[in-house]
Amino acid sequence: MKKTAFIFPGQGAQKLGMGQDFYEGFEESREVYDWASENLNMDMKALCFEENDRLNITRYTQPALLATEIAMLKVIEAKGIVPAVTAGLSLGEYGALVAAKKMSWQDALRVIERRGLFMQEAVPVGGAMSAVMGLDFEKVEEICRNTGGIVEPANYNCPGQIVISGEAEAVEKAGAAIKAAGAKRVAPLKVSGPFHSSMLKGAGEQLKPELSKVTWMDSDIPYVSNTIAEPVADSSAIEGLLVRQVSESVRWQQSVEKMIEMGVEVFVEIGPGKTLAGFLKRIDRKFPCITIETAEDLKKLEELVC
Incomplete structure:
Protein backbone atom coordinates (compact mmCIF):
# COMPACT_ATOMS: atom_id res chain seq x y z
CA MET A 1 0.00 0.00 0.00
CA LYS A 2 1.21 3.50 -0.80
CA LYS A 3 2.22 5.72 2.11
CA THR A 4 -1.08 7.47 2.76
CA ALA A 5 -2.11 10.50 4.82
CA PHE A 6 -5.69 10.78 6.07
CA ILE A 7 -6.69 14.46 6.29
CA PHE A 8 -9.91 15.94 7.69
CA PRO A 9 -11.55 19.30 6.85
CA GLY A 10 -12.70 21.89 9.36
CA GLN A 11 -15.69 24.13 9.94
CA GLY A 12 -17.06 25.52 6.71
CA ALA A 13 -17.03 22.16 4.92
CA GLN A 14 -20.41 21.13 6.37
CA LYS A 15 -23.40 20.78 4.07
CA LEU A 16 -26.90 19.39 4.23
CA GLY A 17 -27.07 15.67 3.51
CA MET A 18 -23.46 14.98 4.42
CA GLY A 19 -22.92 11.34 5.31
CA GLN A 20 -26.48 10.23 4.62
CA ASP A 21 -25.51 7.48 2.17
CA PHE A 22 -22.96 6.20 4.70
CA TYR A 23 -25.65 6.10 7.38
CA GLU A 24 -28.01 4.23 5.10
CA GLY A 25 -25.38 1.82 3.77
CA PHE A 26 -23.03 0.93 6.62
CA GLU A 27 -23.59 -0.30 10.15
CA GLU A 28 -20.29 1.28 11.24
CA SER A 29 -21.59 4.71 10.24
CA ARG A 30 -25.00 4.23 11.84
CA GLU A 31 -23.32 3.40 15.12
CA VAL A 32 -21.51 6.75 15.15
CA TYR A 33 -24.53 8.91 14.31
CA ASP A 34 -26.82 7.01 16.70
CA TRP A 35 -24.30 7.20 19.55
CA ALA A 36 -23.84 10.95 18.97
CA SER A 37 -27.61 11.52 18.99
CA GLU A 38 -28.02 9.67 22.25
CA ASN A 39 -24.97 10.97 24.10
CA LEU A 40 -24.68 14.56 22.85
CA ASN A 41 -28.37 15.31 23.25
CA MET A 42 -28.92 16.35 19.65
CA ASP A 43 -30.67 14.57 16.78
CA MET A 44 -27.67 14.00 14.53
CA LYS A 45 -29.69 12.58 11.64
CA ALA A 46 -32.00 15.61 11.60
CA LEU A 47 -29.05 17.96 11.92
CA CYS A 48 -27.06 16.43 9.05
CA PHE A 49 -29.74 15.07 6.72
CA GLU A 50 -32.81 17.31 7.07
CA GLU A 51 -33.36 20.98 6.20
CA ASN A 52 -32.65 23.04 9.33
CA ASP A 53 -31.24 26.37 10.51
CA ARG A 54 -28.73 24.93 13.02
CA LEU A 55 -26.14 23.21 10.86
CA ASN A 56 -24.17 26.44 10.32
CA ILE A 57 -24.26 27.45 14.00
CA THR A 58 -20.90 26.66 15.61
CA ARG A 59 -22.50 24.91 18.59
CA TYR A 60 -23.99 22.33 16.22
CA THR A 61 -21.63 22.47 13.25
CA GLN A 62 -18.66 21.05 15.10
CA PRO A 63 -20.20 17.81 16.45
CA ALA A 64 -22.18 17.28 13.23
CA LEU A 65 -19.14 17.61 11.00
CA LEU A 66 -16.91 15.48 13.23
CA ALA A 67 -19.57 12.77 13.51
CA THR A 68 -19.75 12.68 9.71
CA GLU A 69 -15.98 12.44 9.34
CA ILE A 70 -15.77 9.63 11.91
CA ALA A 71 -18.71 7.79 10.33
CA MET A 72 -16.82 7.79 7.02
CA LEU A 73 -13.53 6.88 8.69
CA LYS A 74 -15.04 3.80 10.37
CA VAL A 75 -16.05 2.40 6.98
CA ILE A 76 -12.57 3.02 5.56
CA GLU A 77 -10.98 1.34 8.58
CA ALA A 78 -13.25 -1.69 8.09
CA LYS A 79 -11.67 -2.09 4.64
CA GLY A 80 -8.26 -2.47 6.27
CA ILE A 81 -6.80 0.79 4.93
CA VAL A 82 -4.40 2.23 7.49
CA PRO A 83 -2.82 5.70 7.27
CA ALA A 84 0.89 6.34 7.70
CA VAL A 85 0.13 9.76 9.20
CA THR A 86 -2.93 11.93 9.83
CA ALA A 87 -3.80 15.61 10.10
CA GLY A 88 -6.92 17.76 10.19
CA LEU A 89 -7.70 21.44 9.80
CA SER A 90 -8.97 22.98 13.05
CA LEU A 91 -11.83 20.75 14.30
CA GLY A 92 -10.65 18.20 11.71
CA GLU A 93 -7.67 17.60 13.97
CA TYR A 94 -9.99 15.57 16.20
CA GLY A 95 -10.79 13.30 13.26
CA ALA A 96 -7.05 12.96 12.71
CA LEU A 97 -6.52 11.96 16.35
CA VAL A 98 -9.19 9.27 16.06
CA ALA A 99 -7.65 7.96 12.83
CA ALA A 100 -4.21 7.92 14.47
CA LYS A 101 -5.62 5.91 17.41
CA LYS A 102 -4.69 8.62 19.92
CA MET A 103 -8.21 9.00 21.30
CA SER A 104 -11.48 7.10 21.01
CA TRP A 105 -14.11 8.45 18.68
CA GLN A 106 -16.51 8.71 21.61
CA ASP A 107 -14.08 10.92 23.53
CA ALA A 108 -13.50 13.01 20.41
CA LEU A 109 -17.23 13.66 19.98
CA ARG A 110 -17.71 14.49 23.65
CA VAL A 111 -14.88 17.03 23.56
CA ILE A 112 -15.88 18.60 20.24
CA GLU A 113 -19.43 19.15 21.48
CA ARG A 114 -18.00 21.17 24.38
CA ARG A 115 -15.51 22.92 22.08
CA GLY A 116 -18.28 24.09 19.77
CA LEU A 117 -20.28 25.41 22.71
CA PHE A 118 -17.32 27.16 24.34
CA MET A 119 -16.22 28.77 21.07
CA GLN A 120 -19.74 30.02 20.37
CA GLU A 121 -20.18 31.41 23.89
CA ALA A 122 -16.71 32.97 23.93
CA VAL A 123 -17.20 34.88 20.69
CA PRO A 124 -16.71 38.54 21.61
CA VAL A 125 -18.67 41.37 20.04
CA GLY A 126 -16.70 43.02 17.27
CA SER A 192 -19.52 33.99 13.75
CA GLY A 193 -16.29 35.05 15.44
CA PRO A 194 -12.54 35.74 15.29
CA PHE A 195 -11.50 32.09 15.35
CA HIS A 196 -7.87 31.09 15.87
CA SER A 197 -7.01 34.45 17.37
CA SER A 198 -6.03 35.36 20.92
CA MET A 199 -9.60 36.64 21.42
CA LEU A 200 -10.64 32.96 21.75
CA LYS A 201 -8.07 32.12 24.42
CA GLY A 202 -10.79 31.80 27.05
CA ALA A 203 -12.52 29.05 25.06
CA GLY A 204 -9.28 27.08 24.96
CA GLU A 205 -8.91 27.43 28.73
CA GLN A 206 -12.48 26.18 29.20
CA LEU A 207 -11.59 23.13 27.17
CA LYS A 208 -8.83 22.02 29.57
CA PRO A 209 -11.09 20.18 32.04
CA GLU A 210 -12.82 18.35 29.19
CA LEU A 211 -9.51 17.24 27.68
CA SER A 212 -8.29 16.07 31.08
CA LYS A 213 -11.09 13.47 31.07
CA VAL A 214 -9.85 11.89 27.82
CA THR A 215 -8.13 8.52 27.92
CA TRP A 216 -5.15 9.24 25.67
CA MET A 217 -3.72 6.27 23.81
CA ASP A 218 -0.33 5.47 22.34
CA SER A 219 -0.06 4.20 18.79
CA ASP A 220 2.49 3.89 16.01
CA ILE A 221 0.58 6.32 13.77
CA PRO A 222 1.75 9.93 14.13
CA TYR A 223 -0.52 12.88 13.60
CA VAL A 224 0.67 16.35 12.59
CA SER A 225 -0.45 19.13 14.94
CA ASN A 226 -2.04 22.31 13.53
CA THR A 227 -0.22 24.38 16.10
CA ILE A 228 3.38 23.28 15.55
CA ALA A 229 3.14 21.60 12.11
CA GLU A 230 5.17 18.69 13.45
CA PRO A 231 4.32 15.02 13.98
CA VAL A 232 3.29 14.18 17.52
CA ALA A 233 3.92 10.67 18.77
CA ASP A 234 3.85 11.33 22.52
CA SER A 235 0.21 11.35 23.62
CA SER A 236 1.06 13.38 26.73
CA ALA A 237 1.71 16.44 24.53
CA ILE A 238 -1.66 16.37 22.77
CA GLU A 239 -3.81 17.95 25.47
CA GLY A 240 -1.79 21.16 25.65
CA LEU A 241 -1.63 21.47 21.86
CA LEU A 242 -5.42 21.20 21.56
CA VAL A 243 -5.88 23.94 24.15
CA ARG A 244 -3.51 26.19 22.20
CA GLN A 245 -5.11 25.28 18.88
CA VAL A 246 -8.35 27.16 19.68
CA SER A 247 -6.60 30.55 19.81
CA GLU A 248 -3.43 30.03 17.74
CA SER A 249 -2.78 29.88 14.01
CA VAL A 250 -3.62 26.78 11.98
CA ARG A 251 -0.41 25.99 10.07
CA TRP A 252 -2.02 23.89 7.37
CA GLN A 253 0.41 24.52 4.52
CA GLN A 254 3.33 23.77 6.83
CA SER A 255 1.59 20.60 8.07
CA VAL A 256 1.13 19.31 4.52
CA GLU A 257 4.74 20.12 3.68
CA LYS A 258 5.82 18.16 6.76
CA MET A 259 3.80 15.12 5.68
CA ILE A 260 5.38 15.28 2.22
CA GLU A 261 8.78 15.46 3.90
CA MET A 262 7.79 12.32 5.86
CA GLY A 263 7.34 10.44 2.57
CA VAL A 264 3.58 10.59 2.05
CA GLU A 265 2.61 9.55 -1.49
CA VAL A 266 -1.19 9.90 -1.41
CA PHE A 267 -3.59 12.17 0.51
CA VAL A 268 -7.13 11.11 1.36
CA GLU A 269 -9.53 13.87 2.43
CA ILE A 270 -12.28 12.38 4.58
CA GLY A 271 -15.38 14.57 4.86
CA PRO A 272 -17.65 16.81 2.78
CA GLY A 273 -16.26 19.17 0.17
CA LYS A 274 -12.88 19.32 -1.49
CA THR A 275 -11.30 22.21 0.39
CA LEU A 276 -8.14 20.41 1.45
CA ALA A 277 -7.67 18.82 -1.97
CA GLY A 278 -7.78 22.35 -3.40
CA PHE A 279 -5.15 23.56 -0.95
CA LEU A 280 -2.92 20.59 -1.79
CA LYS A 281 -2.96 21.47 -5.50
CA ARG A 282 -1.51 24.87 -4.62
CA ILE A 283 1.00 23.47 -2.12
CA ASP A 284 2.37 20.70 -4.36
CA ARG A 285 0.23 19.43 -7.22
CA LYS A 286 2.45 16.36 -7.79
CA PHE A 287 0.67 14.53 -4.98
CA PRO A 288 -2.73 12.94 -5.64
CA CYS A 289 -5.59 13.64 -3.25
CA ILE A 290 -9.00 12.05 -3.35
CA THR A 291 -11.97 13.19 -1.29
CA ILE A 292 -14.28 10.69 0.38
CA GLU A 293 -17.61 12.45 0.73
CA THR A 294 -19.94 9.82 -0.75
CA ALA A 295 -20.02 6.04 -0.51
CA GLU A 296 -19.30 5.91 -4.24
CA ASP A 297 -15.92 7.55 -3.59
CA LEU A 298 -14.76 4.46 -1.69
CA LYS A 299 -14.11 2.71 -5.01
CA LYS A 300 -11.57 5.38 -5.96
CA LEU A 301 -9.88 5.02 -2.59
CA GLU A 302 -9.12 1.32 -3.03
CA GLU A 303 -7.81 1.91 -6.56
CA LEU A 304 -5.51 4.75 -5.49
CA VAL A 305 -3.91 3.55 -2.28
CA CYS A 306 -3.54 -0.18 -2.92
Whole structure:
Protein backbone atom coordinates (compact mmCIF):
# COMPACT_ATOMS: atom_id res chain seq x y z
CA MET A 1 0.00 0.00 0.00
CA LYS A 2 1.21 3.50 -0.80
CA LYS A 3 2.22 5.72 2.11
CA THR A 4 -1.08 7.47 2.76
CA ALA A 5 -2.11 10.50 4.82
CA PHE A 6 -5.69 10.78 6.07
CA ILE A 7 -6.69 14.46 6.29
CA PHE A 8 -9.91 15.94 7.69
CA PRO A 9 -11.55 19.30 6.85
CA GLY A 10 -12.70 21.89 9.36
CA GLN A 11 -15.69 24.13 9.94
CA GLY A 12 -17.06 25.52 6.71
CA ALA A 13 -17.03 22.16 4.92
CA GLN A 14 -20.41 21.13 6.37
CA LYS A 15 -23.40 20.78 4.07
CA LEU A 16 -26.90 19.39 4.23
CA GLY A 17 -27.07 15.67 3.51
CA MET A 18 -23.46 14.98 4.42
CA GLY A 19 -22.92 11.34 5.31
CA GLN A 20 -26.48 10.23 4.62
CA ASP A 21 -25.51 7.48 2.17
CA PHE A 22 -22.96 6.20 4.70
CA TYR A 23 -25.65 6.10 7.38
CA GLU A 24 -28.01 4.23 5.10
CA GLY A 25 -25.38 1.82 3.77
CA PHE A 26 -23.03 0.93 6.62
CA GLU A 27 -23.59 -0.30 10.15
CA GLU A 28 -20.29 1.28 11.24
CA SER A 29 -21.59 4.71 10.24
CA ARG A 30 -25.00 4.23 11.84
CA GLU A 31 -23.32 3.40 15.12
CA VAL A 32 -21.51 6.75 15.15
CA TYR A 33 -24.53 8.91 14.31
CA ASP A 34 -26.82 7.01 16.70
CA TRP A 35 -24.30 7.20 19.55
CA ALA A 36 -23.84 10.95 18.97
CA SER A 37 -27.61 11.52 18.99
CA GLU A 38 -28.02 9.67 22.25
CA ASN A 39 -24.97 10.97 24.10
CA LEU A 40 -24.68 14.56 22.85
CA ASN A 41 -28.37 15.31 23.25
CA MET A 42 -28.92 16.35 19.65
CA ASP A 43 -30.67 14.57 16.78
CA MET A 44 -27.67 14.00 14.53
CA LYS A 45 -29.69 12.58 11.64
CA ALA A 46 -32.00 15.61 11.60
CA LEU A 47 -29.05 17.96 11.92
CA CYS A 48 -27.06 16.43 9.05
CA PHE A 49 -29.74 15.07 6.72
CA GLU A 50 -32.81 17.31 7.07
CA GLU A 51 -33.36 20.98 6.20
CA ASN A 52 -32.65 23.04 9.33
CA ASP A 53 -31.24 26.37 10.51
CA ARG A 54 -28.73 24.93 13.02
CA LEU A 55 -26.14 23.21 10.86
CA ASN A 56 -24.17 26.44 10.32
CA ILE A 57 -24.26 27.45 14.00
CA THR A 58 -20.90 26.66 15.61
CA ARG A 59 -22.50 24.91 18.59
CA TYR A 60 -23.99 22.33 16.22
CA THR A 61 -21.63 22.47 13.25
CA GLN A 62 -18.66 21.05 15.10
CA PRO A 63 -20.20 17.81 16.45
CA ALA A 64 -22.18 17.28 13.23
CA LEU A 65 -19.14 17.61 11.00
CA LEU A 66 -16.91 15.48 13.23
CA ALA A 67 -19.57 12.77 13.51
CA THR A 68 -19.75 12.68 9.71
CA GLU A 69 -15.98 12.44 9.34
CA ILE A 70 -15.77 9.63 11.91
CA ALA A 71 -18.71 7.79 10.33
CA MET A 72 -16.82 7.79 7.02
CA LEU A 73 -13.53 6.88 8.69
CA LYS A 74 -15.04 3.80 10.37
CA VAL A 75 -16.05 2.40 6.98
CA ILE A 76 -12.57 3.02 5.56
CA GLU A 77 -10.98 1.34 8.58
CA ALA A 78 -13.25 -1.69 8.09
CA LYS A 79 -11.67 -2.09 4.64
CA GLY A 80 -8.26 -2.47 6.27
CA ILE A 81 -6.80 0.79 4.93
CA VAL A 82 -4.40 2.23 7.49
CA PRO A 83 -2.82 5.70 7.27
CA ALA A 84 0.89 6.34 7.70
CA VAL A 85 0.13 9.76 9.20
CA THR A 86 -2.93 11.93 9.83
CA ALA A 87 -3.80 15.61 10.10
CA GLY A 88 -6.92 17.76 10.19
CA LEU A 89 -7.70 21.44 9.80
CA SER A 90 -8.97 22.98 13.05
CA LEU A 91 -11.83 20.75 14.30
CA GLY A 92 -10.65 18.20 11.71
CA GLU A 93 -7.67 17.60 13.97
CA TYR A 94 -9.99 15.57 16.20
CA GLY A 95 -10.79 13.30 13.26
CA ALA A 96 -7.05 12.96 12.71
CA LEU A 97 -6.52 11.96 16.35
CA VAL A 98 -9.19 9.27 16.06
CA ALA A 99 -7.65 7.96 12.83
CA ALA A 100 -4.21 7.92 14.47
CA LYS A 101 -5.62 5.91 17.41
CA LYS A 102 -4.69 8.62 19.92
CA MET A 103 -8.21 9.00 21.30
CA SER A 104 -11.48 7.10 21.01
CA TRP A 105 -14.11 8.45 18.68
CA GLN A 106 -16.51 8.71 21.61
CA ASP A 107 -14.08 10.92 23.53
CA ALA A 108 -13.50 13.01 20.41
CA LEU A 109 -17.23 13.66 19.98
CA ARG A 110 -17.71 14.49 23.65
CA VAL A 111 -14.88 17.03 23.56
CA ILE A 112 -15.88 18.60 20.24
CA GLU A 113 -19.43 19.15 21.48
CA ARG A 114 -18.00 21.17 24.38
CA ARG A 115 -15.51 22.92 22.08
CA GLY A 116 -18.28 24.09 19.77
CA LEU A 117 -20.28 25.41 22.71
CA PHE A 118 -17.32 27.16 24.34
CA MET A 119 -16.22 28.77 21.07
CA GLN A 120 -19.74 30.02 20.37
CA GLU A 121 -20.18 31.41 23.89
CA ALA A 122 -16.71 32.97 23.93
CA VAL A 123 -17.20 34.88 20.69
CA PRO A 124 -16.71 38.54 21.61
CA VAL A 125 -18.67 41.37 20.04
CA GLY A 126 -16.70 43.02 17.27
CA GLY A 127 -14.63 40.09 15.99
CA ALA A 128 -13.95 39.42 12.31
CA MET A 129 -11.90 37.37 9.85
CA SER A 130 -10.71 38.08 6.30
CA ALA A 131 -9.09 35.89 3.67
CA VAL A 132 -6.01 37.33 1.98
CA MET A 133 -5.01 36.19 -1.51
CA GLY A 134 -1.81 36.94 -3.37
CA LEU A 135 0.60 38.25 -0.73
CA ASP A 136 3.41 36.37 0.97
CA PHE A 137 2.95 35.28 4.57
CA GLU A 138 5.85 37.34 5.94
CA LYS A 139 4.40 40.60 4.61
CA VAL A 140 0.96 39.80 6.06
CA GLU A 141 2.52 38.98 9.43
CA GLU A 142 4.46 42.25 9.40
CA ILE A 143 1.36 44.30 8.62
CA CYS A 144 -0.61 42.54 11.38
CA ARG A 145 2.15 43.30 13.90
CA ASN A 146 2.19 46.97 12.95
CA THR A 147 -1.54 47.60 12.72
CA GLY A 148 -2.41 48.02 16.40
CA GLY A 149 -5.28 46.30 18.15
CA ILE A 150 -5.75 42.55 17.81
CA VAL A 151 -5.25 41.18 14.30
CA GLU A 152 -3.35 37.95 13.76
CA PRO A 153 -2.75 35.25 11.14
CA ALA A 154 -5.37 32.56 11.74
CA ASN A 155 -4.91 30.07 8.91
CA TYR A 156 -1.90 29.46 6.69
CA ASN A 157 -3.86 27.56 4.05
CA CYS A 158 -1.64 27.36 0.99
CA PRO A 159 0.76 29.55 -1.01
CA GLY A 160 -0.89 32.91 -1.58
CA GLN A 161 -3.76 32.31 0.84
CA ILE A 162 -3.78 33.28 4.49
CA VAL A 163 -6.64 34.24 6.81
CA ILE A 164 -6.40 37.03 9.39
CA SER A 165 -8.53 37.24 12.52
CA GLY A 166 -9.17 39.57 15.44
CA GLU A 167 -10.97 42.80 16.31
CA ALA A 168 -13.17 43.97 13.44
CA GLU A 169 -11.61 47.44 13.26
CA ALA A 170 -8.06 46.05 13.32
CA VAL A 171 -8.89 43.38 10.72
CA GLU A 172 -10.38 46.04 8.43
CA LYS A 173 -7.39 48.36 8.90
CA ALA A 174 -4.89 45.54 8.30
CA GLY A 175 -6.86 44.44 5.26
CA ALA A 176 -6.58 47.89 3.71
CA ALA A 177 -2.82 47.94 4.34
CA ILE A 178 -2.47 44.43 2.92
CA LYS A 179 -4.36 45.46 -0.19
CA ALA A 180 -2.15 48.53 -0.56
CA ALA A 181 0.91 46.27 -0.22
CA GLY A 182 -0.10 44.36 -3.34
CA ALA A 183 -2.52 41.60 -2.29
CA LYS A 184 -4.77 40.47 -5.13
CA ARG A 185 -7.79 40.30 -2.86
CA VAL A 186 -8.88 40.75 0.76
CA ALA A 187 -12.28 39.18 1.40
CA PRO A 188 -14.20 39.48 4.69
CA LEU A 189 -15.48 36.06 5.76
CA LYS A 190 -19.01 35.31 6.93
CA VAL A 191 -18.07 33.76 10.26
CA SER A 192 -19.52 33.99 13.75
CA GLY A 193 -16.29 35.05 15.44
CA PRO A 194 -12.54 35.74 15.29
CA PHE A 195 -11.50 32.09 15.35
CA HIS A 196 -7.87 31.09 15.87
CA SER A 197 -7.01 34.45 17.37
CA SER A 198 -6.03 35.36 20.92
CA MET A 199 -9.60 36.64 21.42
CA LEU A 200 -10.64 32.96 21.75
CA LYS A 201 -8.07 32.12 24.42
CA GLY A 202 -10.79 31.80 27.05
CA ALA A 203 -12.52 29.05 25.06
CA GLY A 204 -9.28 27.08 24.96
CA GLU A 205 -8.91 27.43 28.73
CA GLN A 206 -12.48 26.18 29.20
CA LEU A 207 -11.59 23.13 27.17
CA LYS A 208 -8.83 22.02 29.57
CA PRO A 209 -11.09 20.18 32.04
CA GLU A 210 -12.82 18.35 29.19
CA LEU A 211 -9.51 17.24 27.68
CA SER A 212 -8.29 16.07 31.08
CA LYS A 213 -11.09 13.47 31.07
CA VAL A 214 -9.85 11.89 27.82
CA THR A 215 -8.13 8.52 27.92
CA TRP A 216 -5.15 9.24 25.67
CA MET A 217 -3.72 6.27 23.81
CA ASP A 218 -0.33 5.47 22.34
CA SER A 219 -0.06 4.20 18.79
CA ASP A 220 2.49 3.89 16.01
CA ILE A 221 0.58 6.32 13.77
CA PRO A 222 1.75 9.93 14.13
CA TYR A 223 -0.52 12.88 13.60
CA VAL A 224 0.67 16.35 12.59
CA SER A 225 -0.45 19.13 14.94
CA ASN A 226 -2.04 22.31 13.53
CA THR A 227 -0.22 24.38 16.10
CA ILE A 228 3.38 23.28 15.55
CA ALA A 229 3.14 21.60 12.11
CA GLU A 230 5.17 18.69 13.45
CA PRO A 231 4.32 15.02 13.98
CA VAL A 232 3.29 14.18 17.52
CA ALA A 233 3.92 10.67 18.77
CA ASP A 234 3.85 11.33 22.52
CA SER A 235 0.21 11.35 23.62
CA SER A 236 1.06 13.38 26.73
CA ALA A 237 1.71 16.44 24.53
CA ILE A 238 -1.66 16.37 22.77
CA GLU A 239 -3.81 17.95 25.47
CA GLY A 240 -1.79 21.16 25.65
CA LEU A 241 -1.63 21.47 21.86
CA LEU A 242 -5.42 21.20 21.56
CA VAL A 243 -5.88 23.94 24.15
CA ARG A 244 -3.51 26.19 22.20
CA GLN A 245 -5.11 25.28 18.88
CA VAL A 246 -8.35 27.16 19.68
CA SER A 247 -6.60 30.55 19.81
CA GLU A 248 -3.43 30.03 17.74
CA SER A 249 -2.78 29.88 14.01
CA VAL A 250 -3.62 26.78 11.98
CA ARG A 251 -0.41 25.99 10.07
CA TRP A 252 -2.02 23.89 7.37
CA GLN A 253 0.41 24.52 4.52
CA GLN A 254 3.33 23.77 6.83
CA SER A 255 1.59 20.60 8.07
CA VAL A 256 1.13 19.31 4.52
CA GLU A 257 4.74 20.12 3.68
CA LYS A 258 5.82 18.16 6.76
CA MET A 259 3.80 15.12 5.68
CA ILE A 260 5.38 15.28 2.22
CA GLU A 261 8.78 15.46 3.90
CA MET A 262 7.79 12.32 5.86
CA GLY A 263 7.34 10.44 2.57
CA VAL A 264 3.58 10.59 2.05
CA GLU A 265 2.61 9.55 -1.49
CA VAL A 266 -1.19 9.90 -1.41
CA PHE A 267 -3.59 12.17 0.51
CA VAL A 268 -7.13 11.11 1.36
CA GLU A 269 -9.53 13.87 2.43
CA ILE A 270 -12.28 12.38 4.58
CA GLY A 271 -15.38 14.57 4.86
CA PRO A 272 -17.65 16.81 2.78
CA GLY A 273 -16.26 19.17 0.17
CA LYS A 274 -12.88 19.32 -1.49
CA THR A 275 -11.30 22.21 0.39
CA LEU A 276 -8.14 20.41 1.45
CA ALA A 277 -7.67 18.82 -1.97
CA GLY A 278 -7.78 22.35 -3.40
CA PHE A 279 -5.15 23.56 -0.95
CA LEU A 280 -2.92 20.59 -1.79
CA LYS A 281 -2.96 21.47 -5.50
CA ARG A 282 -1.51 24.87 -4.62
CA ILE A 283 1.00 23.47 -2.12
CA ASP A 284 2.37 20.70 -4.36
CA ARG A 285 0.23 19.43 -7.22
CA LYS A 286 2.45 16.36 -7.79
CA PHE A 287 0.67 14.53 -4.98
CA PRO A 288 -2.73 12.94 -5.64
CA CYS A 289 -5.59 13.64 -3.25
CA ILE A 290 -9.00 12.05 -3.35
CA THR A 291 -11.97 13.19 -1.29
CA ILE A 292 -14.28 10.69 0.38
CA GLU A 293 -17.61 12.45 0.73
CA THR A 294 -19.94 9.82 -0.75
CA ALA A 295 -20.02 6.04 -0.51
CA GLU A 296 -19.30 5.91 -4.24
CA ASP A 297 -15.92 7.55 -3.59
CA LEU A 298 -14.76 4.46 -1.69
CA LYS A 299 -14.11 2.71 -5.01
CA LYS A 300 -11.57 5.38 -5.96
CA LEU A 301 -9.88 5.02 -2.59
CA GLU A 302 -9.12 1.32 -3.03
CA GLU A 303 -7.81 1.91 -6.56
CA LEU A 304 -5.51 4.75 -5.49
CA VAL A 305 -3.91 3.55 -2.28
CA CYS A 306 -3.54 -0.18 -2.92
